[in-house]
Amino acid sequence: MPDTSELQRIRDSVEMVGRLSDSIFRIGPFNLGIDGVLSWIPAVGELYGTAAAAFILVQGARARVPASTLLLCAGLMGGRTLISAVPLAGPAVADLFTAHRWSARMVVRAIDKTLVERQPVTPLRSAARPFRFRRPAFLHGSL
Numbered sequence: 001m002p003d004t005s006e007l008q009r010i011r012d013s014v015e016m017v018g019r020l021s022d023s024i025f026r027i028g029p030f031n032l033g034i035d036g037v038l039s040w041i042p043a044v045g046e047l048y049g050t051a052a053a054a055f056i057l058v059q060g061a062r063a064r065v066p067a068s069t070l071l072l073c074a075g076l077m078g079g080r081t082l083i084s085a086v087p088l089a090g091p092a093v094a095d096l097f098t099a100h101r102w103s104a105r106m107v108v109r110a111i112d113k114t115l116v117e118r119q120p121v122t123p124l125r126s127a128a129r130p131f132r133f134r135r136p137a138f139l140h141g142s143l
Contacts, residue, residue, distance in 0.1 A: 016102020053077035073103035
């Protein structure tokens with residue numbers, strides 16, 4: 001299992017690839033990224049989509065993300081790559097189907113869960129000094 005700093009680096013790189021792939025800038029209600037632009041160039045879009053998907057999955061495996069999450073991510077990104085291979089209509093639909101961003105979010109959430117579980121729990125009170133209830137001054141009778 002990677003240490004905490006390595007997990008944080010993996011998390012940041014996966015988040016960046018997801019953002020660059022599918023949400024560099026907004027056009028109305030839609031996000032567009034490198035993947036959306038390159039999907040209009042035959043074969044280049046599929047190559048980029050496959051490379052970005054492989055990066056997200058490999059980083060997720062390095063971070064020990066659950067296999068069920070990685071399988072879901074692989075299915076999403078594989079389906080998106082297949083859709084973009086359809087001439088003309090494929091790239092248009094693929095621009096709306098932001099699978100890399102969705103997959104990156106799932107991997108990041110799983111890593112975040114691991115990071116939270118690794119944080120040390122500090123006790124609120126020291127065991128040497130137990131908590132004592134003190135009466136408020138107005139209950140002492142001296143007003």
